[in-house]
Amino acid sequence: xxxxxxxxxxxxxxxxxxxxxxxxxxxxxxxxxxxxxxxxxxxxxxxxxxxxxxxxxxxxxxxxxxxxxxxxxxxxxxxxxxxxxxxxxxxxxxxxxxxxxxxxxxxxxxxxxxxxxxxxxxxxxxxxxxxxxxxxxxxxxxxxxxxxxxxxxx
Amino acid sequence: xxxxxxxxxxxxxxxxxxxxxxxxxxxxxxxxxxxxxxxxxxxxxxxxxxxxxxxxxxxxxxxxxxxxxxxxxxxxxxxxxxxxxxxxxxxxxxxxxxxxxxxxxxxxxxxxxxxxxxxxxxxxxxxxxxxxxxxxxxxxxxxxxxxxxxxxxxxxxxxxxxxxxxxxxxxxxxxxxxxxxxxxxxxxxxxxxxxxxxxxxxxxxxxxxxxxxxxxxxxxxxxxxxxxxxxxxxxxxxxxxxxxxxxxxxxxxxxxxxxxxxxxxxxxxxxxxxxxxxxxxxxxxxxxxxxxxxxxxxxxxxxxxxxxxxxxxxxxxxxxxxxxxxxxxxxxxxxxxxxxxxxxxxxxxxxxxxxxxxxxxxxxxxxxxxxxxxxxxxxxxxxxxxxxxxxxxxxxxxxxxxxxxxxxxxxxxxxxxxxxxxxxxxxxxxxxxxxxxxxxxxxxxxxxxxxxxxxxxxxxxxxxxxxxxxxxxxxxxxxxxxxxxxxxxxxxxxxxxxxxxxxxxxxxxxxxxxxxxxxxxxxxxxxxxxxxxxxxxxxxxxxxxxxxxxxxxxxxxxxxxxxxxxxxxxxxxxxxxxxxxxxxxxxxxxxxxxxxxxxxxxxxxxxxxxxxxxxxxxxxxxxxxxxxxxxxxxxxxxxxxxxxxxxxxxxxxxxxxxxxxxxxxxxxxxxxxxxxxxxxxxxxxxxxxxxxxxxxxxxxxxxxxxxxxxxxxxxxxxxxxxxxxxxxxxxxxxxxxxxxxxxxxxxxxxxxxxxxxxxxxxxxxxxxxxxxxxxxxxxxxxxxxxxxxxxxxxxxxxxxxxxxxxxxxxxxx
Numbered sequence: 006x007x008x009x010x011x012x013x014x015x016x017x018x019x020x021x022x023x024x025x026x027x028x029x030x031x032x033x034x035x036x037x038x039x040x041x042x043x044x045x046x047x048x049x050x051x052x053x054x055x056x057x058x059x060x061x062x063x064x065x066x067x068x069x070x071x072x073x074x075x076x077x078x079x080x081x082x083x084x085x086x087x088x089x090x091x092x093x094x095x096x097x098x099x100x101x102x103x104x105x106x107x108x109x110x111x112x113x114x115x116x117x118x119x120x121x122x123x124x125x126x127x128x129x130x131x132x133x134x135x136x137x138x139x140x141x142x143x144x145x146x147x148x149x150x151x152x153x154x155x156x157x158x159x
Numbered sequence: 160x161x162x163x164x165x166x167x168x169x170x171x172x173x174x175x176x177x178x179x180x181x182x183x184x185x186x187x188x189x190x191x192x193x194x195x196x197x198x199x200x201x202x203x204x205x206x207x208x209x210x211x212x213x214x215x216x217x218x219x220x221x222x223x224x225x226x227x228x229x230x231x232x233x234x235x236x237x238x239x240x241x242x243x244x245x246x247x248x249x250x251x252x253x254x255x256x257x258x259x260x261x262x263x264x265x266x267x268x269x270x271x272x273x274x275x276x277x278x279x280x281x282x283x284x285x286x287x288x289x290x291x292x293x294x295x296x297x298x299x300x301x302x303x304x305x306x307x308x309x310x311x312x313x314x315x316x317x318x319x320x321x322x323x324x325x326x327x328x329x330x331x332x333x334x335x336x337x338x339x340x341x342x343x344x345x346x347x348x349x350x351x352x353x354x355x356x357x358x359x360x361x362x363x364x365x366x367x368x369x370x371x372x373x374x375x376x377x378x379x380x381x382x383x384x385x386x387x388x389x390x391x392x393x394x395x396x397x398x399x400x401x402x403x404x405x406x407x408x409x410x411x412x413x414x415x416x417x418x419x420x421x422x423x424x425x426x427x428x429x430x431x432x433x434x435x436x437x438x439x440x441x442x443x444x445x446x447x448x449x450x451x452x453x454x455x456x457x458x459x460x461x462x463x464x465x466x467x468x469x470x471x472x473x474x475x476x477x478x479x480x481x482x483x484x485x486x487x488x489x490x491x492x493x494x495x496x497x498x499x500x501x502x503x504x505x506x507x508x509x510x511x512x513x514x515x516x517x518x519x520x521x522x523x524x525x526x527x528x529x530x531x532x533x534x535x536x537x538x539x540x541x542x543x544x545x546x547x548x549x550x551x552x553x554x555x556x557x558x559x560x561x562x563x564x565x566x567x568x569x570x571x572x573x574x575x576x577x578x579x580x581x582x583x584x585x586x587x588x589x590x591x592x593x594x595x596x597x598x599x600x601x602x603x604x605x606x607x608x609x610x611x612x613x614x615x616x617x618x619x620x621x622x623x624x625x626x627x628x629x630x631x632x633x634x635x636x637x638x639x640x641x642x643x644x645x646x647x648x649x650x651x652x653x654x655x656x657x658x659x660x661x662x663x664x665x666x667x668x669x670x671x672x673x674x675x676x677x678x679x680x681x682x683x684x685x686x687x688x689x690x691x692x693x694x695x696x697x698x699x700x701x702x703x704x705x706x707x708x709x710x711x712x713x714x715x716x717x718x719x720x721x722x723x724x725x726x727x728x729x730x731x732x733x734x735x736x737x738x739x740x741x742x743x744x745x746x747x748x749x750x751x752x753x754x755x756x757x758x759x760x761x762x763x764x765x766x767x768x769x770x771x772x773x774x775x776x777x778x779x780x781x782x783x784x785x786x787x788x789x790x791x792x793x794x795x796x797x798x799x800x801x802x803x804x805x806x807x808x809x810x811x812x813x814x815x816x817x818x819x820x821x822x823x824x825x826x827x828x829x830x831x832x833x834x835x836x837x838x839x840x841x842x843x844x845x846x847x848x849x850x851x852x853x854x855x856x857x858x859x860x861x862x863x864x865x866x867x868x869x870x871x872x873x874x875x876x877x878x879x880x881x882x883x884x885x886x887x888x889x890x891x892x893x894x895x896x897x898x899x900x901x902x903x904x905x906x907x908x909x910x911x912x913x914x915x916x917x918x919x920x921x922x923x924x925x926x927x928x929x930x931x932x933x934x935x936x937x938x939x940x941x942x943x944x945x946x947x948x949x950x951x952x953x954x955x956x957x958x959x960x961x962x963x964x965x966x967x968x969x970x971x972x
Contacts, residue, residue, distance in 0.1 A: 023283070025283075033193075038186075039186070039188070039190070039192075039193035040185070040186015040187065040188065041186065042190060042192075042369070042417075043192070043370070044368050044369070044370065044450065045450035045872070045873050046449045046450050046451055046872070047450070047451075047872045047873055047874050049872070049873035049874060050368065050450070050873055052368060079186065080184075080185065080186035081185065081186040081187070083185070084185055089184070089185070093184040093185065096180070096184050097176050097177070097180045097181070097184055098176055100176065100177065100838045100839065100841075100842050102180060102183055102184065103418070103673035103674070103675070103842060103843075103846060104367075104368065104369065104415075104416065104417045104418040104672055104673030105179075105180070105182075105183030105184070105188065105415070105417070105673070106190070106367075106368040106369040106417030106418060107368050107417075108183050108184055109184075109186050112184065127886065130881070131880075131881040131882045131884075132881075132882045134880070134881045134882075135880040135881060135882040135883075136880070137880070137881075138368065138873065138878050138880060139368065139881075140366055140367060140368045140418050140420070140846070140849075140850075140878065141368075141418055141673050141842075141846045142842060142845055142846050142849075143845035143846045143847075143848055143849030143884060143887065143910075144845075144849065144880075144881035144884055145845050145886060145887055146842060146845065147881065148881065
């Protein structure tokens, strides 16, 4: 077991973890952050996307020990005092989710995308999200939501 | 109580953002895999790497000694408890089916079948011990090729003596719904047009985003099973029957479920094994599959060979269609495996009026994962066949594909129309949808551009594909299901509880997993009872809360389940009337209800429904012999299917130098009748389109010669990303359904059913000048390029579909 200290959604945690434990397993099983989900085992689907020091990472492709000393934000840490993040609000208003399983990762990646490119074209949004799979929406409303959030932020 | 004052506007028809979104966008969800209980154990599966083998020995001793392992179960260990997994659809009285064990006992019949289950204190410890189970296998002959399996030779299940599970025939001449198709074919041979093709419906994997998960808690009187399932009610009954447990001792819960698409319409080995293990050990047990396991063993879809003969007169009037189908069941029959092709049997004639039809389906076993429902289930295959054939007929006669369709389709003034397959289509307007779609698409301009590119020999050719589809949905009238030998009915149930505070609980037997039932059902009830949208809570997916229902699949939830909700609301109003009359000191005959308030005709006296709910609760002053409650139940059994339709137009650019296909424009105008929430409807269409386009261009489950699934991860199984898919231009026409009071039709499967042929027709249309008349799905750059290379020169190598089946299979068979 290895001792790690991680800040997740604004709270500091110090825990003993198995060296082989994935970050997503640490979040879900040890911290109960079940808003972050696991959709595949090859880092293709992006459902587990979180932010590490403000940049998106797939938490299934990273060990918990690698997060030692870092700051993690999950979908559960986005809303502040019950106020939805603009990206969450945009996903709701644009009907950018159906079953909602890919949504946490999709929202985290979308925020990262806008951080890099505050006014993306349709094509730039689509390529910026190609590491995140959705089986329900056909993506069109997700693209709309990201652009709506971009418009709201600018 | 002044519920009416809180009402915004009319709810039905309004694009309400969904009430289920809040928990999903904040991560406060309850997926099955999120559940944890004190002392909960974790299960992992030992799966067969062999596709067909006899199990000669299983050594679990090392696994049992592994740290954290509590138990190891083999097929022999639990055979007395595991029963045989159910098939609810014996399509013929003599349908053959092998025993379907959750854990294989003697033989394994496809790669991935469970041969042992490890139960340990942690998931990691369970997975570690999987590696320690030593299984010896003795090879058995592999049956992997569908056509060869149908022809005989080696057997998937030697005990059955055949690879044929069943043969099912519909013949319009014999059924009295039309003429004899052989006569039509003979006539066409003599001066008419005969189009003979063989199409391959490749094997697909539903690929819901949430891997399946099941948790069983055996620690109360009722064993509770949570599962990522579409069908909690059917699952409860089937598990009780399979495992010989009293149905009343089992509670099934479908919490938040991350997509299904038919893939979670199943009674799975994993559910049975988890149930057996938890009951044995007396502790909660969880099993969650990995994505690789999911792709390998969660049931697959499609996988048919369609031999088609279309007969027409020289003027393009279709006179008959003969369908000879081979359908790959895989190794076993799942819940509705055998019936999936039969759901297509009634749809090959689609929107057309031709008078002769024969459908002859042979269901065949192979050593592959079993197939079952996948979005559209039988109807996409049928629609693909007829819509591809209509394009081929148009090409043969030098006609426009839309012109040939219009010549043959049912005119709007001809409804209701009884088809050659014996269904009565109640409503539709194919002219209107097509006209609108053509205009949105810029059809004539794109045809002109196509002509110009052909003339200039542009290396990037433009193709235009059409698909004018219909489907039968709203499954289903119980009598019809009975006549097809399906084991259950097709009704749906709903309850409405009027709470003392004026809030309303709607309990539905449908089990939404992304469809937005909580929002749409609230909209229906808000209008009907005149209560605020936010004052309505929709409860579902738990057999203890919603004790009666038939769940969600087959575009049925609104058409059947929504109608049950409406009927229950009607009963609430009827129950409230005598109480209102009593409170208003009027005669019941003089009471009228609107906008959430009961009034007395010709007066301004009124009482809100919430006040009546409280009066019923307190029961201090009710009329004599009045039950003190407004709560009502209703079960709705549809009298007919509903028949959405639409016109889909697709333009693709095919790079003849690379074989790459890009969808340039996609337009669809769907007619799904009246609409409760247009935003949800549009979302359903988008998602359906994505899956249909994916069948046309990207997805295929591929097995190698050893029966191993090669596309066993998302690296190889190409679920498209946002970058792979186009923008969709969608619109609607409205021909209200007359088969239900809401006037609604289904929408969940429409996009998937319609889009696949539109895209493939476009790809083929782009390549026509090269003498190519088919590209087998998925139309990958490799296959398109191969078709072009073969076509280069005097003899088109892909001049017929049959050649393309043999020549460009890309290793699938």
